[in-house]
Amino acid sequence: MVMDAHIPEGPIATKWDNHKFDVKLVNPANKRRFTIIVVGSGLGGASAAASLAELGYRVELHTFHDSPRRAHSIAAQGGINAAKNYHNDGDSVYRLFYDTVKGGDYRAREANVYRLAQVSVDIIDQCVAQGVPFAREYGGLLDNRSFGGAQVSRTFYARGQTGQQLLLGAYQALANQIHLGNVELHHRSEMLDLVTKDGKAVGIVARNLMTGAVTSHSAHAVVLATGGYGNVFFLSTNAKASNVTAIWRAYKKGAYMANPCYTQIHPTCIPASDEFQSKLTLMSESLRNDGRIWVPTDAMDTRSPDQIPDEDRDYFLERRYPAFGNLVPRDVASRAAKREVDAGRGVGPLKNGVYLDFADAINRLGRHVIEERYGNLFQMYERITGEDPYVVPMRIYPAVHYTMGGLWVDYDLMSNVPGLYVLGEANFSDHGANRLGASALMQGLADGYFVLPATIGNYLAPQLGEQPVPTDDAVFIEAQQGVEAMTQQLLGVNGTRSVDYFHRELGKIMWDNCGMARSRESLEKAIGEIATLREEFWNDVRVLGEGDTFNQSLEKAGRVADFLEFGELLCRDALHREESCGGHFRVEHQTEDGEALRDDEHFAYVAAWEFTGDHANPGLHKEQLEFEYVHLAQRSYK
Amino acid sequence: MKVTLTVWRQAGPAAQGRFETYELDEVSEDMSFLELFDVLNERLIAKGEEPVAFDHDCREGICGxxxxxxxxxxxxxxLGTATCQLHMRKFADGAKITVEPWRAGAFPLVRDLVVDRSAFDRIVESGGYITAPTGSAPDGNLILIPKAVADSAMDAAACIGCGACVAACPNSAANLFTAAKVMHLNLLPQGQPERWERVTNMVDTMEQFFGSCTNHGECEAACPKEISIDFIALMNRDYIKAQFKQRRLASQRG
Structure with missing residues (x-):
């Protein structure tokens, strides 16, 4: 089947405005007759829940955290892009749109990206009005910095805690609506199934993590804003609890999973130190503004970094990409670092990193400037490694960070299941095969504050007067029984190995075979190994305790069970995509100097996968991508 | 290195709690404190004992x-470090370490080391926001904010809502948390229209759940984000002022 994204007619600059005029509206007094379930309380979920409630809809918000404020958006460090052109450096909506499509290696939908660039400016205004304490110039105006993949300064930031401050802004707007009674908050409530009736999304089944109670919740529409699936690699910069479960179970209920193989490996993370490592920590990309990346030219060089003179250093990004230097996009920077480490020029005790050096910037600007810009990041680095980055260069290495794939959505952010909307990292829509820095926060908030509130009326308006499906309907009872049966199944295996064991093993398979470099051979191997591991899991996992209490092993077990299925789909998608683009690098498809080689003739499409049964191969649907405005070209950052 | 952990175990809110002692050897000094618990839990599961429940997520010191x-x-x-950022290199070989949950009446225990901190959400819901419905904002640069003011608001806004301040306080007071939330907004020009109501409502809600502040200062010492106790003074100033402001508004209404 060919997927229809329902992109509005007309020139790209007027599509969104025309569409907003064309969508059906629900009048203010009628909005309270509609109930919307929002799952997830990160930037997408919190901003959507707050904005929908402000409009007058009745909103039910589920978060598996103890407070909505803990969602992993909070950990974003560097900033948020907006085409304000406050710095007079030639920025515009069109340039942000262009940079994003190019940065995404021409695998994003033009109309969505243009809209994202358009609303980016409103996001900043909205956040300022809410009291987000963005960095300011001495005159009181907003400050900006530059980020990878762009040659203008369009990134707004709040020290190294931009995600935290934006999330608190959305959380506070949400808190206001909770206080007014417009949002009903369910904390420590994990969605475990999507409920559909006659092909439409009508509600969810959730488990109260404190009491273990499994309950049904019904609504006119369901919004998933449940984040990305980077933890399929076990070691990633995602929070420990970040998972694929909500979107995976929606997939199994008919929603299509798009481009799961587009995973982003972030170039600046702290390298792993030992086998107990439970997660990797990101060092913001903004550090690449002032830090210079290098390795010793001689792989055998054992001198301490300050003893190595400039002529014995290889500033490999500056050498290979003079125009963008240390600010090339993430996929390009990551692969360049991998090449150096693979060639034996890695640094640190395990030779698994490259230097990110601030000595020049400290000499030029003074230590106090660097401290003001990155103080908390330097402190975090020192806490983790025990080394002082003001004196010794940081050691960094790429790590899984963000996932561009997700549930397929149309221009209105609705999946192919009517009534099911997907926001933020959980959808596939705006970043193509590679996301630019400071664009995740932009997309999450664009979706939640501005896009969904404008488009959801189109689906709801014709339903006026209809009641949500009652929770004693057979579809809810069946879904609830399915969830309870899975809980019993997990508790009943009573094997010998912990959930974490299986998660780590899965992560190794994924990273070794489907990480920064993928080949037909490695992917086929991974698919076989995942199937074996999955079988072992269901025969040998040990989940202690009960289903009707607070049980963190049980929570993890359900999530890992889903990762064990999802990982295979990710590899299958990577196997079918016989090209390299953005975060998806197939060693069979590269240019002479090792850059990603796209195949626009055969692969300029979105791959949307349909669940066809537990033991059947997924079905492939394609959405052809048209590039009317941005010229398809080999990306060059030289 | 080798450590001995004494950990609070409690199966549920109504169950009887107790300390259990566990010996761990071959601990790496590069391990974080939570990774030590990962290792402990793996061992417990292998022995058929239920793992220790503890809250954690980002492991980067920001989610709280x-x-x-x-x-x-x-x-x-x-100092200035959340549990997830604490590494074993800060402990001596052979250390005996006791680990308990936050203990405060307003933070009921869920299981083992996990408590329910929803009372913090209630404080924020009572006024910790600026009413600015989506879509109604003017251009961001129309509101000039002196850098010092933005910096100071950011110092307060850095609070991660972990509850260490409450746990450290002999009175289980939440003044440092509440002050950080109030002053982040009350310092900013955007926060002025609701300033007096905000501080009144948030302090009153705080007092429904938490003890009173008697200026011990333990909260500031425990705060992983090193939020200054000065914000409590600023909040108290605003709270007192608000009583007069509100009275004046009330008299104007007759």
Whole structure:
């Protein structure tokens, strides 16, 4: 089947405005007759829940955290892009749109990206009005910095805690609506199934993590804003609890999973130190503004970094990409670092990193400037490694960070299941095969504050007067029984190995075979190994305790069970995509100097996968991508 | 290195709690404190014992989930550091470490080291926001904010809502948390229209759940984000002022 994204007619600059005029509206007094379930309380979920409630809809918000404020958006460090052109450096909506499509290696939908660039400016205004304490110039105006993949300064930031401050802004707007009674908050409530009736999304089944109670919740529409699936690699910069479960179970209920193989490996993370490592920590990309990346030219060089003179250093990004230097996009920077480490020029005790050096910037600007810009990041680095980055260069290495794939959505952010909307990292829509820095926060908030509130009326308006499906309907009872049966199944295996064991093993398979470099051979191997591991899991996992209490092993077990299925789909998608683009690098498809080689003739499409049964191969649907405005070209950052 | 952990175990809110002692050897000094618990839990599962429940998520010191009282100090011995960022290199080989949950009446225990901190959400819901419905904002640069003011608001806004301040306080007061939330907004020009109502409502809500502040200062010492106790003074000033302001508004209404 060919997927229809329902992109509005007309020139790209007027599509969104025309569409907003064309969508059906629900009048203010009628909005309270509609109930919307929002799952997830990160930037997408919190901003959507707050904005929908402000409009007058009745909103039910589920978060598996103890407070909505803990969602992993909070950990974003560097900033948020907006085409304000406050710095007079030639920025515009069109340039942000262009940079994003190019940065995404021409695998994003033009109309969505243009809209994202358009609303980016409103996001900043909205956040300022809410009291987000963005960095300011001495005159009181907003400050900006530059980020990878762009040659203008369009990134707004709040020290190294931009995600935290934006999330608190959305959380506070949400808190206001909770206080007014417009949002009903369910904390420590994990969605475990999507409920559909006659092909439409009508509600969810959730488990109260404190009491273990499994309950049904019904609504006119369901919004998933449940984040990305980077933890399929076990070691990633995602929070420990970040998972694929909500979107995976929606997939199994008919929603299509798009481009799961587009995973982003972030170039600046702290390298792993030992086998107990439970997660990797990101060092913001903004550090690449002032830090210079290098390795010793001689792989055998054992001198301490300050003893190595400039002529014995290889500033490999500056050498290979003079125009963008240390600010090339993430996929390009990551692969360049991998090449150096693979060639034996890695640094640190395990030779698994490259230097990110601030000595020049400290000499030029003074230590106090660097401290003001990155103080908390330097402190975090020192806490983790025990080394002082003001004196010794940081050691960094790429790590899984963000996932561009997700549930397929149309221009209105609705999946192919009517009534099911997907926001933020959980959808596939705006970043193509590679996301630019400071664009995740932009997309999450664009979706939640501005896009969904404008488009959801189109689906709801014709339903006026209809009641949500009652929770004693057979579809809810069946879904609830399915969830309870899975809980019993997990508790009943009573094997010998912990959930974490299986998660780590899965992560190794994924990273070794489907990480920064993928080949037909490695992917086929991974698919076989995942199937074996999955079988072992269901025969040998040990989940202690009960289903009707607070049980963190049980929570993890359900999530890992889903990762064990999802990982295979990710590899299958990577196997079918016989090209390299953005975060998806197939060693069979590269240019002479090792850059990603796209195949626009055969692969300029979105791959949307349909669940066809537990033991059947997924079905492939394609959405052809048209590039009317941005010229398809080999990306060059030289 | 080798450590001996004494950990609070409690199966549920109504169950009887107790301390259990566990010996761990071959601990790496590069391990974080939570990774030590990962290792402990793997061993417990292997022995068929239920693992220790503890809250954690980002493990980068920003989400505020982690909440361990380590040797009587919230988040342990290192200043300005959340439990997840504390590494074993800060402990001596052979250390004996006692780990408990946050203990405060307003934070009921869920299981083992996990408590329910929803009372913090209630404080924010009562006024910790600026009413600015989506779509109604003017251009961001129309509101000039002196850098010093933005910086100061950011100092307060850095609060991660972990609850260490409450756990450290002999009175289980939440003044440092509440002050950080109030002053982040009350310092900014955007926060002025609701300033007096905000501080009144948030302080009143705080007092429904938490004890009173008697200026011990333990909260500031325990705060992983090193939020200054000065914000409590600023909040108290605003709270007192608000009583007059509100009275004046009330008299104007007759």
């Amino acid at each position: 989930s982690c909440s361990m009282m380590i040797d009587g100090r919230p988040h342990g011995p290192e």
